[in-house]
Amino acid sequence: MYPDIKTPIETGTLKVSDIHTLYYEVSGNKDGVPVVFLHGGPGGGCDEKDRSFFNPTKYKIILFDQRGAGKSTPTASLEENTTWDLVKDIEKVREHFGIEKWHVFGGSWGSTLSLAYAQSHPDRVGSLVLRGIFTLRKSELNFFYQNGASHLFPEAWEEYIAQIPEQERSDMVLAYHAQLNSIDDETRIAAAKAWSKWEMATSRLFVDPEYIARATSDHFANAFARIENHYFVNDGFMRDGQLLESQEIDKIRHIPTIVVQGRYDVVCPATTAYQLKKVWPEITLHIVPDAGHSSREEGIAKLLVQATDKFADL
Numbered sequence: 001m002y003p004d005i006k007t008p009i010e011t012g013t014l015k016v017s018d019i020h021t022l023y024y025e026v027s028g029n030k031d032g033v034p035v036v037f038l039h040g041g042p043g044g045g046c047d048e049k050d051r052s053f054f055n056p057t058k059y060k061i062i063l064f065d066q067r068g069a070g071k072s073t074p075t076a077s078l079e080e081n082t083t084w085d086l087v088k089d090i091e092k093v094r095e096h097f098g099i100e101k102w103h104v105f106g107g108s109w110g111s112t113l114s115l116a117y118a119q120s121h122p123d124r125v126g127s128l129v130l131r132g133i134f135t136l137r138k139s140e141l142n143f144f145y146q147n148g149a150s151h152l153f154p155e156a157w158e159e160y161i162a163q164i165p166e167q168e169r170s171d172m173v174l175a176y177h178a179q180l181n182s183i184d185d186e187t188r189i190a191a192a193k194a195w196s197k198w199e200m201a202t203s204r205l206f207v208d209p210e211y212i213a214r215a216t217s218d219h220f221a222n223a224f225a226r227i228e229n230h231y232f233v234n235d236g237f238m239r240d241g242q243l244l245e246s247q248e249i250d251k252i253r254h255i256p257t258i259v260v261q262g263r264y265d266v267v268c269p270a271t272t273a274y275q276l277k278k279v280w281p282e283i284t285l286h287i288v289p290d291a292g293h294s295s296r297e298e299g300i301a302k303l304l305v306q307a308t309d310k311f312a313d314l
């Protein structure tokens with residue numbers, strides 16, 4: 001990855017609805033090739049290291065926290081917070097900067113949102129760099145939150161289900177929804193930490209205690225868990241498999257696209273990236289043999305930077 005960028009060249013806020021105001025920042029070259037970074041979760045917010053996937057001399061690097069995430073306000077708000085609200089927000093950010101067309105970069109939920117945005121506004125997307133493909137199908141949610149990843153991380157799974165009474169464990173996403181929306185603060189925070197810890201404990205090939213520690217900060221866990229769960233109980237506000245439908249892919253087939261996928265990604269397993277390649281053979285798909293889900297895994301980060309370097313000169 002490129003060296004850390006500790007200070008953006010510009011930060012600001014953008015009011016996008018009666019309720020929501022987004023935090024954004026610009027790094028790199030203010031007159032450079034524009035790229036927008038779409039973070040994961042949903043609800044995960046941006047991290048300063050996300051600036052380093054891009055050559056700062058070539059790119060105008062635009063990061064923003066999606067509704068309710070990171071520094072956007074109100075924190076963890078679920079009102080007017082849907083996939084299609086976020087797609088409209090991306091257009092509002094683009095128009096705010098007076099950009100005609102930009103590159104789009106997203107991993108995990110960020111890949112979901114990148115696909116939804118590109119299929120809604122294909123003429124605004126110069127290229128796509130995607131990581132850990134997630135299309136929010138019921139089968140994907142079932143694998144990670146009900147019966148799949150649980151067989152690979154039994155210790156972390158035991159902690160995740162301990163939060164839920166046995167009689168409610170047949171639908172973990174729904175059971176967590178009740179606790180994440182409880183009127184009792186303690187219940188809400190405990191559920192948010194347990195939900196977030198499950199994801200952070202399974203996001204890397206080698207479990208990273210520091211990475212997990214981030215999940216247990218109240219502010220992060222609250223937004224991450226509540227917003228993720230809200231989207232999942234609503235099936236991402238999409239038809240099951242919508243983003244992979246051939247008529248949807250036809251809208252973006254022409255867009256240069258590179259996908260980087262960890263072989264041992266248990267959060268967003270490689271099967272979805274493979275399905276995307278089957279329906280969209282024009283994409284370049286890299287499956288990294290020694291990586292899990294995180295964009296910071298060495299093999300994944302290296303190929304992501306190779307991809308952004310390639311597209312900078314498009």
Ligand SMILES: CNCC(=O)c1nnc(C(C)(C)C)o1
Binds near residue numbers: 045107267
């Ligand atoms: C199912 N959600 C996976 C996702 O989008 C995601 N995983 N980790 C993240 C952060 C890096 C933003 C914490 O997002």
